[in-house]
Amino acid sequence: MGEDAGAAALRELEQAYRGSASAADRACKAGERIVAYCGQGIPQELILAAGCFPVALTPYAGHPTPLADEQFDRDGNPWLKSMFEQIVGAPRDLLELVVIGPPLQEISVMIEDLRRYEETFELVTPTCYFELALRQTDRNSRYAKDRTSALARRLGTLAGAELNTTRLAAAIALTNARRKSMQRLIEARRGEAMITGAAAYRALGASKFLDVEHYTSCIDAVTSALVVSSNLRDRPRIVLAPSSALAHDQAHEALEAAGALVIAEDDSGGSRSDVQPIVEDVDPIAAIAAHYHQTTLGHHIFPAERRLDWIKTEAIKPDVDGVVFYAEDSFFGWDYPELKNHLESHGKAAVLFDVDARTPAGRIKLEHMARPFIERLACTREERSR
Amino acid sequence: MSGAGERSKNDLACTPVIRAGQKEWFLNLRKQVAEGKPYVFSEAFIPHEILEAFDLPYVINEWWSGLVAARRQSAYYFNDLEARGFHAGLERYTALAYATVVDDKNPDPPWGGLPKPAFIAFSISSARPQNVPRYEQLAKVWGVPCLPIEVPSTGRPMLGHWWEASRRGWEQLYPTYHLDYMTETFKEFVKFCEDATGTKLDMAKLREAVDRGNQQQRYFEEIRTAIIENKSPVSMNEQLGNVMTIQWRRGSEWALNAAKMFRDEVIERVRAKQWLCPNETTRLLWLGRGLWQNTSFYRAFEESHGAVFVRSMYMSIAIDGYPRYGRDPLRALASRYCGIGLLNLDWDIHEAKTHGVAGVVAAADNVNGRQRAAFAKAGLPLLALDVDLVDGRTWNEDALNNQMSEFLEKTLNVPRQAGRRSSSADSSVGTH
Numbered sequence: 075m076g077e078d079a080g081a082a083a084l085r086e087l088e089q090a091y092r093g094s095a096s097a098a099d100r101a102c103k104a105g106e107r108i109v110a111y112c113g114q115g116i117p118q119e120l121i122l123a124a125g126c127f128p129v130a131l132t133p134y135a136g137h138p139t140p141l142a143d144e145q146f147d148r149d150g151n152p153w154l155k156s157m158f159e160q161i162v163g164a165p166r167d168l169l170e171l172v173v174i175g176p177p178l179q180e181i182s183v184m185i186e187d188l189r190r191y192e193e194t195f196e197l198v199t200p201t202c203y204f205e206l207a208l209r210q211t212d213r214n215s216r217y218a219k220d221r222t223s224a225l226a227r228r229l230g231t232l233a234g235a236e237l238n239t240t241r242l243a244a245a246i247a248l249t250n251a252r253r254k255s256m257q258r259l260i261e262a263r264r265g266e267a268m269i270t271g272a273a274a275y276r277a278l279g280a281s282k283f284l285d286v287e288h289y290t291s292c293i294d295a296v297t298s299a300l301v302v303s304s305n306l307r308d309r310p311r312i313v314l315a316p317s318s319a320l321a322h323d324q325a326h327e328a329l330e331a332a333g334a335l336v337i338a339e340d341d342s343g344g345s346r347s348d349v350q351p352i353v354e355d356v357d358p359i360a361a362i363a364a365h366y367h368q369t370t371l372g373h374h375i376f377p378a379e380r381r382l383d384w385i386k387t388e389a390i391k392p393d394v395d396g397v398v399f400y401a402e403d404s405f406f407g408w409d410y411p412e413l414k415n416h417l418e419s420h421g422k423a424a425v426l427f428d429v430d431a432r433t434p435a436g437r438i439k440l441e442h443m444a445r446p447f448i449e450r451l452a453c454t455r456e457e458r459s460r
Numbered sequence: 461m462s463g464a465g466e467r468s469k470n471d472l473a474c475t476p477v478i479r480a481g482q483k484e485w486f487l488n489l490r491k492q493v494a495e496g497k498p499y500v501f502s503e504a505f506i507p508h509e510i511l512e513a514f515d516l517p518y519v520i521n522e523w524w525s526g527l528v529a530a531r532r533q534s535a536y537y538f539n540d541l542e543a544r545g546f547h548a549g550l551e552r553y554t555a556l557a558y559a560t561v562v563d564d565k566n567p568d569p570p571w572g573g574l575p576k577p578a579f580i581a582f583s584i585s586s587a588r589p590q591n592v593p594r595y596e597q598l599a600k601v602w603g604v605p606c607l608p609i610e611v612p613s614t615g616r617p618m619l620g621h622w623w624e625a626s627r628r629g630w631e632q633l634y635p636t637y638h639l640d641y642m643t644e645t646f647k648e649f650v651k652f653c654e655d656a657t658g659t660k661l662d663m664a665k666l667r668e669a670v671d672r673g674n675q676q677q678r679y680f681e682e683i684r685t686a687i688i689e690n691k692s693p694v695s696m697n698e699q700l701g702n703v704m705t706i707q708w709r710r711g712s713e714w715a716l717n718a719a720k721m722f723r724d725e726v727i728e729r730v731r732a733k734q735w736l737c738p739n740e741t742t743r744l745l746w747l748g749r750g751l752w753q754n755t756s757f758y759r760a761f762e763e764s765h766g767a768v769f770v771r772s773m774y775m776s777i778a779i780d781g782y783p784r785y786g787r788d789p790l791r792a793l794a795s796r797y798c799g800i801g802l803l804n805l806d807w808d809i810h811e812a813k814t815h816g817v818a819g820v821v822a823a824a825d826n827v828n829g830r831q832r833a834a835f836a837k838a839g840l841p842l843l844a845l846d847v848d849l850v851d852g853r854t855w856n857e858d859a860l861n862n863q864m865s866e867f868l869e870k871t872l873n874v875p876r877q878a879g880r881r882s883s884s885a886d887s888s889v890g891t892h
Contacts (some may be wrong), residue, residue, distance in 0.1 A: 201615075373592070378593065405590035
């Protein structure tokens, strides 16, 4: 990275990413009305059109979860507990609403069930749940429009007015500009080695915690200042395929500590961020609904051709040396043998690590597990370059 | 002893008849399929009554998984899956059907193995993402099409006391948009079956299948009442086995007759005061999915402690969650799949109280803090066992017996009866 503006922008994005736990608090202090969201496929445009500030809630390690500890098992999933804690433990008046999406329905159900039986929950921030049916059928398109309209009405009550076409169109224009800028960074990573995967992932992920326009200018500054890095140039280039949308950069850090350069990830927080533009000259609710119906990711997407198209296409490109499948969830891996065969038949090495890098011990374990694989890739890369 | 132990002894005369009936049906199915009859491989959360209305027999993934586990073959198949590149951390409970199909070289597949179906029907849910790739892989191995039924979540809990409204007041139980969506989804399901069979749905046949299913659940309800109002006349493992065998053919004449046979024998035992455990002193509730790898566990503490497992979710959900009455059988069925009430704490606690249980037992993976707190608030101690429901590699007889004995003696203050030992290999019946 050469220029100061780019470096400063990257630092700001890193701070936003690392300080995500206090993003809502910062925005609130700046006078914003906050609507938090978590899960996949939440239309931020509706939140913006309601005059509110969208902030993602993401789980983080080491987060004290006294309220969640009472509800979950003592060995319960700490990431779900963190999400639960952030919602029910949010200071009164910090959040106007929390929009919850898949795969976090369990938390939504739990919170609303507790709200009706536990007096202590009556002042917990209101929630609403948003999930689309993702099969690409006409009926599901109509369902997407219905659900999106319903969410728009809900947010309209916050705004004190219907989310009209003008406000929606303005929101779409804002997020489309951000999409375009994010796409440029994603594409730049596939070229010469200019930025670590971890840094790029954090830069992309910071979009969830910052004002849209400000973020767009930051990411533009980062991308514009990228220069080839001699430190990164000879590293084996890998695609990371995680089991679920990563809420952390630890897998990237571990793999890059093992000597890799992560140039892309099959993840909605990275290379598969929401960068396809929303169509702008049609009914905005219909356009938003269609967009999220078509682009929301999930491991439950049917059919396989749609679910696996990206990894099968992107990971066999010439700039990729290997693929790491990272399984921090027990549902992930049924596609793995087929994907491994596909990748290896195209000359790409693939490996799966069943480990959770979200803890310090897990991160170190992933690094150690990955090192032999990365070293083999490095040897192969070196032989090819001779 | 890893997942071993003698099979539990059956007490009811109808149990081997029901089991044999199911096995005979399956072996006949294999013959019929070999002769060209289509059948459907589906998961549990599918409206089987629709298949019944099309005379399409079906085999259910969860039943098959339970069968494999009960035959103590789960360890073999899980090891085989790992050898095929499916890593050890993958969720296992419903993977056994795929495992038995892909291992086509096994000389001893359960009941001769699963024949190739006409299609696979399964649900798509963001809460169970493993379903989609696994069923697609299975469809690929077999070379058959998939019929996915997408079920987006509402993110909302069931209404309180839902079991009082579910049979007839289901229209009020769910958001209308969700009911509408599921009804349309089932119309698509019907269309798929019409294309597969070349016949149109006969609504009268669907109504008959739904009515038979409803009557079946009314027979189960009589059994539940008998258990609640008397000493238990039927063991948990027989309840599980009989109820699930019948449920998996819900809507058929066979299932209706089997449910009636089961009901008749239980009522007769009550009349004759023929109790499962004459020295019954303590009732237990099993929480969550069944301990399929060794159901004789449920009888292991009768002789030693007079402790009887009286309730599992399977018969209760059949009774409270499944029946649907109404003018539109398709919409009524659709309502069931908007939300069936499983994992609802209100219901579990209501059931615990009506059954008069002293304590609750579950596999540790099936219990969370909220459940513990809710049961504690209701005055019901809970024991979480360190065991997997289907993986025979996790069975430790001594450890489990010790955990249970300690729970009974120290937490529930149930004394061990003099000279008696507990064992999941030992089950007997006495008459009053």
